[in-house]
Amino acid sequence: MxxxxxxxxxxxxxxxxxxxxxxxxxxSIGYFWSxxxxxxxxxxxxxxxxxxxxxxPSEQPARGQKKSYEVLPxxxxxxxxxTAASQDPRPHRDTLLLRMRAAAVVGTEGIxxxxxxxxDLHQRxxxxxxxxxxxxxxxxxxxxxxxxxxxxxxxxxxLETFWTQWLTRALEEFAELPGNERA
Amino acid sequence: MxxxxxxxxxxxxxxxxxxxxxxxxxxSIGYFWSxxxxxxxxxxxxxxxxxxxxxxPSEQPARGQKKSYEVLPxxxxxxxxxTAASQDPRPHRDTLLLRMRAAAVVGTEGIxxxxxxxxDLHQRxxxxxxxxxxxxxxxxxxxxxxxxxxxxxxxxxxLETFWTQWLTRALEEFAELPGNERA
DNA sequence: CCCGGTTGTGCAACTAGTTGCATAAAGGCT
DNA sequence: AGCCTTTATGCAACTAGTTGCACAACCGGG
Numbered sequence: 247m248x249x250x251x252x253x254x255x256x257x258x259x260x261x262x263x264x265x266x267x268x269x270x271x272x273x274s275i276g277y278f279w280s281x282x283x284x285x286x287x288x289x290x291x292x293x294x295x296x297x298x299x300x301x302x303p304s305e306q307p308a309r310g311q312k313k314s315y316e317v318l319p320x321x322x323x324x325x326x327x328x329t330a331a332s333q334d335p336r337p338h339r340d341t342l343l344l345r346m347r348a349a350a351v352v353g354t355e356g357i358x359x360x361x362x363x364x365x366d367l368h369q370r371x372x373x374x375x376x377x378x379x380x381x382x383x384x385x386x387x388x389x390x391x392x393x394x395x396x397x398x399x400x401x402x403x404x405l406e407t408f409w410t411q412w413l414t415r416a417l418e419e420f421a422e423l424p425g426n427e428r429a
Numbered sequence: 430m431x432x433x434x435x436x437x438x439x440x441x442x443x444x445x446x447x448x449x450x451x452x453x454x455x456x457s458i459g460y461f462w463s464x465x466x467x468x469x470x471x472x473x474x475x476x477x478x479x480x481x482x483x484x485x486p487s488e489q490p491a492r493g494q495k496k497s498y499e500v501l502p503x504x505x506x507x508x509x510x511x512t513a514a515s516q517d518p519r520p521h522r523d524t525l526l527l528r529m530r531a532a533a534v535v536g537t538e539g540i541x542x543x544x545x546x547x548x549d550l551h552q553r554x555x556x557x558x559x560x561x562x563x564x565x566x567x568x569x570x571x572x573x574x575x576x577x578x579x580x581x582x583x584x585x586x587x588l589e590t591f592w593t594q595w596l597t598r599a600l601e602e603f604a605e606l607p608g609n610e611r612a
Numbered sequence: 613c614c615c616g617g618t619t620g621t622g623c624a625a626c627t628a629g630t631t632g633c634a635t636a637a638a639g640g641c642t
Numbered sequence: 643a644g645c646c647t648t649t650a651t652g653c654a655a656c657t658a659g660t661t662g663c664a665c666a667a668c669c670g671g672g
Contacts, residue, residue: 265620278521288622291622312619326538329532335550336524337629341519343584351508354573397599430628446650466651470653614671621666626662630656632655635652639648
């Protein structure tokens with residue numbers, strides 16, 4: 247129930263075509279709401295028939311031809327409604343923690359390398375976030391928009407920090423396990 | 430691709446019926462891999478036809494009659510294979526961060542109450558985890574199994590700690606925003 | 613001028629997860 | 643006996659997300 251609102255948010259920030267949206271999802275928005283280009287095109291179609299967005303008047307649409315969208319007042323209203331509405335946190339699923347628990351009963355053989363790989367991925371992501379923070383949020387600028395966006399980025403930074411620390415700790419524990427033996 | 434392995438893990442730990450599994454998913458395993466009873470019954474059926482699990486020989490199955498499953502050697506092997514296999518982290522989606530970003534463009538009106546509610550939920554969850562830690566992992570016991578399971582619990586504790594801190598900080602920022610005005 | 617890569621849009625089929633409901637047995641209650 | 647609640651299993655239909663592929667336009671180089 248959130249993809250359309252992710253798209254609306256992106257389009258309010260800046261009118262875009264499907265492919266541009268896809269790229270923006272790969273970068274910033276996708277850090278906490280990922281989507282493939284197929285999902286995006288399908289949703290753009292729906293949002294248009296629902297009257298929340300429209301193609302920019304200047305362009306004439308044809309297959310293989312760029313088609314940019316902008317948000318209509320109804321779309322902005324729907325986004326505001328959704329943002330303010332109370333929502334329960336969605337159930338969350340993490341493969342790595344699940345594997346760890348499985349490893350507790352079937353043995354840790356083979357998992358350590360992947361932990362290292364994940365640690366590396368999280369460290370890279372963390373570095374990328376910190377780069378963005380340095381570039382986009384220098385001290386001093388503090389409009390409401392900046393503060394809120396910075397807050398979201400901080401969540402990303404803190405989460406990646408958590409993962410790097412947890413994985414480091416996990417690898418340390420592994421080193422102490424008596425020869426990676428089974429339970 | 431992970432639900433069957435979550436179920437296998439649970440069944441290796443202790444043979445159970447569908448409903449018992451559902452309850453266990455609501456408590457411990459569901460903290461990082463939630464599932465409804467429908468998903469579980471469907472998956473139990475699949476796992477049985479694939480030869481990974483079987484009904485406990487003692488029971489005769491009938492509709493409305495309890496039916497417990499245990500893991501067969503093939504199931505344990507599959508679980509070990511999956512645990513050791515390299516896997517990319519799955520894309521992760523968080524509604525609250527998305528709403529925060531939307532709030533940056535359509536205004537923060539109405540979201541604050543829900544932030545407080547989420548803060549409360551995360552504090553409760555954190556308290557529950559800490560209770561479990563005190564009960565199940567007193568200092569001293571440190572078999573490999575205990576260490577791994579404790580590590581998983583620590584992840585839960587640290588994640589909830591992150592959320593409570595982040596939400597607290599977010600609410601502080603809100604208090605400082607000039608009258609919750611729009612961008 | 614046509615050939616291959618890039619940009620851009622999109623369909624179809626699939627897998628995973630959710631929601632709503634049906635059904636049956638067992639136990640307590642009056 | 644008749645009824646209500648709890649325990650337990652399961653189907654069907656839906657929504658959300660993924661994967662694989664097709665196709666059109668455009669742009670550059672030989």
